[in-house]
Amino acid sequence: MAFASRSxxxxxxxxxxxxxxxxxxxxxxxxxxxxxxxxxxxxxxxPKTAAVAPAERTDPLVISIDAQQQLFINKDPFPRxxxxxxxxxxxxxxxxxxxxxxxxKEANYGEVAALLADVEQAGITRLSxxxxx
Numbered sequence: 001m002a003f004a005s006r007s008x009x010x011x012x013x014x015x016x017x018x019x020x021x022x023x024x025x026x027x028x029x030x031x032x033x034x035x036x037x038x039x040x041x042x043x044x045x046x047p048k049t050a051a052v053a054p055a056e057r058t059d060p061l062v063i064s065i066d067a068q069q070q071l072f073i074n075k076d077p078f079p080r081x082x083x084x085x086x087x088x089x090x091x092x093x094x095x096x097x098x099x100x101x102x103x104x105k106e107a108n109y110g111e112v113a114a115l116l117a118d119v120e121q122a123g124i125t126r127l128s129x130x131x132x133x
Contacts (some may be wrong), residue, residue, distance in 0.1 A: 054079060060098040060128070061090055067106035071115075083115070087122035102130040 063083075064072040071078050073086070091097050099119055103112045119127055 058094060058096075058098075060100045062100045062102065062130075063119075064101075065103040065107045065111055065115065067104040069108055069111050084118045084121065087118055087124060091122050092126055097124055098105065098125050098126040098128070100128045100130050 007086075062074050064075075066072070071080050071083065078086070087099075100117070101112070101115060103115075116127075
């Protein structure tokens with residue numbers, strides 16, 4: 001094996017990247033150390049208050065439709081033609097009424113859509129559609 005000899009007059013054509021890597025590693029360490037300090041940039045002393053009891057929690061109104069298009073409210077059979085009036089009355093009694101709708105996968109899509117329209121017309125904005133994993 002022969003080694004090439006280099007004279008002092010020849011210029012080295014390769015770039016030395018070792019200082020560049022050193023600088024990048026130092027910057028990385030600086031950012032890693034300072035990043036957690038930046039999350040709480042504004043020191044705030046929060047006032048202390050007495051504990052407050054949570055607001056009265058009401059159970060949601062569960063409306064179910066089975067495969068035979070029968071309507072149930074909280075597991076009790078309910079006539080479809082009285083649903084809109086019942087929803088409006090329930091909304092009048094509780095402004096924060098939560099309605100959960102569960103429909104059988106064999107239920108008629110039109111019946112489910114009509115049910116959702118009745119919920120919307122009653123002014124109920126807190127609605128959940130229940131599904132199964």
